[in-house]
Amino acid sequence: MKKHSAAVALLAFAALLLSSCSAGPTDDGDRSITFMGWGSPEEVAVFEDMIAQYEEEYPGVTVDYVSVPAEDFATKLQTMIASKQTPDVFYLQPEKVMPYADAGLIADLSDYVADNEVFDADNVWEKAIDMYRFDGTTPGEGAIYGLPKDIGPFALAYNKDLFDSAGITAPTDENPWTWDEFVAAARALTSGSGADKVYGSTPFSVESAVWSNGADWLNADHTEVTVTDPQFVEALQWVADLNLVEGVVPSPEEQSALGDYQRFVDGKVGMMGIGPWNQGGLWNDATFAWDLMPWPVSPNTGDEAIWYGGIGFAVANSSEHVEDAENLAAFLAFNEGAQRTNIEKGQAIPNLIDMTENEYLTSDKAPANKAEFIRIITDYGRRATQTYTFNSDWFGLFNSNVASVWNGEMTAAEYTASIEEEMQALLDEGIAAQGE
Numbered sequence: 076m077k078k079h080s081a082a083v084a085l086l087a088f089a090a091l092l093l094s095s096c097s098a099g100p101t102d103d104g105d106r107s108i109t110f111m112g113w114g115s116p117e118e119v120a121v122f123e124d125m126i127a128q129y130e131e132e133y134p135g136v137t138v139d140y141v142s143v144p145a146e147d148f149a150t151k152l153q154t155m156i157a158s159k160q161t162p163d164v165f166y167l168q169p170e171k172v173m174p175y176a177d178a179g180l181i182a183d184l185s186d187y188v189a190d191n192e193v194f195d196a197d198n199v200w201e202k203a204i205d206m207y208r209f210d211g212t213t214p215g216e217g218a219i220y221g222l223p224k225d226i227g228p229f230a231l232a233y234n235k236d237l238f239d240s241a242g243i244t245a246p247t248d249e250n251p252w253t254w255d256e257f258v259a260a261a262r263a264l265t266s267g268s269g270a271d272k273v274y275g276s277t278p279f280s281v282e283s284a285v286w287s288n289g290a291d292w293l294n295a296d297h298t299e300v301t302v303t304d305p306q307f308v309e310a311l312q313w314v315a316d317l318n319l320v321e322g323v324v325p326s327p328e329e330q331s332a333l334g335d336y337q338r339f340v341d342g343k344v345g346m347m348g349i350g351p352w353n354q355g356g357l358w359n360d361a362t363f364a365w366d367l368m369p370w371p372v373s374p375n376t377g378d379e380a381i382w383y384g385g386i387g388f389a390v391a392n393s394s395e396h397v398e399d400a401e402n403l404a405a406f407l408a409f410n411e412g413a414q415r416t417n418i419e420k421g422q423a424i425p426n427l428i429d430m431t432e433n434e435y436l437t438s439d440k441a442p443a444n445k446a447e448f449i450r451i452i453t454d455y456g457r458r459a460t461q462t463y464t465f466n467s468d469w470f471g472l473f474n475s476n477v478a479s480v481w482n483g484e485m486t487a488a489e490y491t492a493s494i495e496e497e498m499q500a501l502l503d504e505g506i507a508a509q510g511e
Contacts, residue, residue: 108163163400167389193405221387228451235364257371261323264345275323276346277335284310286380312487355421367447383456469501
């Protein structure tokens with residue numbers, strides 16, 4: 076945690092000393108702002124096109140677009156902050172809202188959201204904007220520190236051809252499967268051996284299982300680790316036993332040899348969790364019919380649950396051209412042409428509600444049940460627990476050796492008991508760091 080504390084101190088120190096990263100007015104009076112993010116070559120091309128449109132819409136403003144590999148982004152950003160070259164606009168992960176807002180690094184966009192010339196906040200998914208709210212104490216409430224690049228609901232896809240061959244009828248929103256019904260279907264889908272092995276499902280979402288069973292990693296106010304709660308332990312063990320006992324999902328070793336996505340498009344697994352970002356790939360790679368179904372529910376609660384995520388655009392507090400930067404962030408988030416491109420390329424759900432209803436949901440491309448993505452956004456989806464805390468070190472520790480449960484080296488009860496105290500210590504340090 077000393078490493079994390081040093082990083083927080085650096086952010087706070089940088090916030091006090093920062094001058095704008097903007098190049099400032101040039102000799103001819105033009106203004107220059109910088110935008111930094113990451114993305115695939117296809118996504119970079121889309122942003123380059125959007126930036127060209129922005130520069131046409133706002134003459135006198137030029138944008139320097141910096142794209143870095145996702146794994147290098149955090150280090151690059153911290154280096155730029157320390158050297159007083161913070162990008163005017165940059166990608167913002169929901170879990171970074173608290174520390175960046177606390178350090179004064181990112182601008183409060185609340186007034187801009189309420190009154191701007193680019194978009195109407197009432198036409199944007201409420202949960203997409205709420206991921207970037209922080210009132211100084213509670214994430215998801217208060218001031219807005221980012222605009223959504225996207226919102227990504229994680230849905231359960233299924234191979235319709237395999238379902239038909241096994242005589243399985245997919246569940247409906249009104250009648251989702253219970254865990255027991257999911258296992259029964261996965262058994263019916265599982266067949267063969269060796270290279271011809273077909274599994275019922277890829278590994279099940281831990282978040283879905285834990286939340287549906289009435290548990291969570293932390294208590295309601297996110298101050299206490301609760302992984303030894305019997306409901307949590309039961310859900311974690313159920314996920315592990317889909318491989319260890321039921322044999323209906325690939326083992327960790329098999330996953331290493333053939334990834335979930337490739338296994339699905341090869342027709343060697345019946346069900347797999349996907350996000351909107353997978354649509355384009357499945358259009359190109361899947362040779363079978365596929366669709367979405369609701370996530371199974373714990374028989375103990377009957378509650379549906381799954382996560383949604385996303386990335387946002389932040390505006391640096393230090394920018395000399397805040398209005399230009401705000402307009403760029405909004406243009407990148409809500410430009411109709413770019414949102415339409417997301418539909419056409421199968422990259423994301425539109426941020427604009429009316430476009431989702433009038434264009435995305437009426438598209439004839441798979442999945443037919445696109446409404447399941449929307450139902451996750453509006454109904455039973457949740458943001459990840461670790462986005463509610465000042466840092467996610469405690470969550471990283473949980474994931475550091477959870478493979479010991481997946482491969483049967485430890486039971487869920489043994490693992491959670493062994494790690495809860497250290498998780499709590501990391502959580503406590505994060506809580507103490509807030510406001511320092």
